[in-house]
Each structure stands twice: as structure tokens, then as C-alpha cells.
Amino acid sequence: MRTVETNSPEETWALAAGLADELEAGAVMALHGDLGAGKTCFIQGFAAALGIDEPITSPTYTLIGEYEGRLPLHHIDLYRLSGPEEALGIGLEEYFDASGITAIEWAERAEGILPDNLLHIEIRADQKTGTRTFRIYREGENA
């Protein structure tokens, strides 16, 4: 388990860029944290490090965004998902292949259908200072 604090969106981008250098095709990241914690910000930094210059947004009506970079990036936001059955309905499993990197916001909503090699990224925001505390650990590793 790694714990890292960031004090600005730029620092969060730098943390994400470091991870983008380490991860290989097939990696699946599960991002956890309240609204506004910085999940999308982290994925934006990750995307930039993959050479993606399209803006990463959280679209209102689609759950999945696909971007071409050094590796393909699949950005999935399950905020509006009702539960694991709907996750199966949208064919989420298709994205857990070896061809790209998948980043899932609100991944706990698809619990039970996520792959074994998940990399969890938990973000906690300190509302007073703006500091974000990231806890990064592998599925099965003691959190």
C-alpha cells in the first residue's frame, strides 16, 4: 500500500503521471472517493501522461469514454449505475482485456464483476486544507 498526499490538482496530475509510467496494458484501476474528491482529475493527469490531448470529461449520458494514447484508455464512470446487473448490461467486462488501461470511477457499484488484478485508488479530501490523501493498493493486498 502506498499513501501519497497532494496539495493541488497539478500534484495529483504528477502522481497520476508516475502511475501511467508504471502500469501496463490490461491494468484496471478502481477509483473511490466522494464527489469532488479528485477521481476525474487523477484520470485527466493519467490521460495526459499517455499522450491523450482530448479533454477527459464525465459525460452525463454515457458511462464509458474511449481515448487513444500511447495505450488506449477506457474511462468508465459508474456514478449513475443502479447496480452490478446494469454493469453487465452495458458490457463492462469487454473493457477488462489486455489492450488498454481502464479507469473506473465509483467502481464499487460494479462489485463482483470486476477483474482480480484491480488496482484500487482511494481518495480522501480534507475540506479544510484542500489536501487529498491517496491510498493505492492491489486487490487482496491489505488496505
Ligand SMILES: Nc1ncnc2c1ncn2[C@@H]1O[C@H](COP(=O)(O)OP(=O)(O)O)[C@@H](O)[C@H]1O
Ligand atoms: N489536490 C487536489 N487533487 C485533485 N483535485 C483537487 C485538488 N485540490 C483541489 N482540487 C479540485 O477538486 C475538484 C476535483 O473534481 P473531480 O476530479 O471532478 O472529482 P471527482 O471526479 O472525484 O468527483 C476539482 O475542481 C479540482 O480542481
Ligand SMILES: [Mg+2]
Ligand atoms: Mg468524476
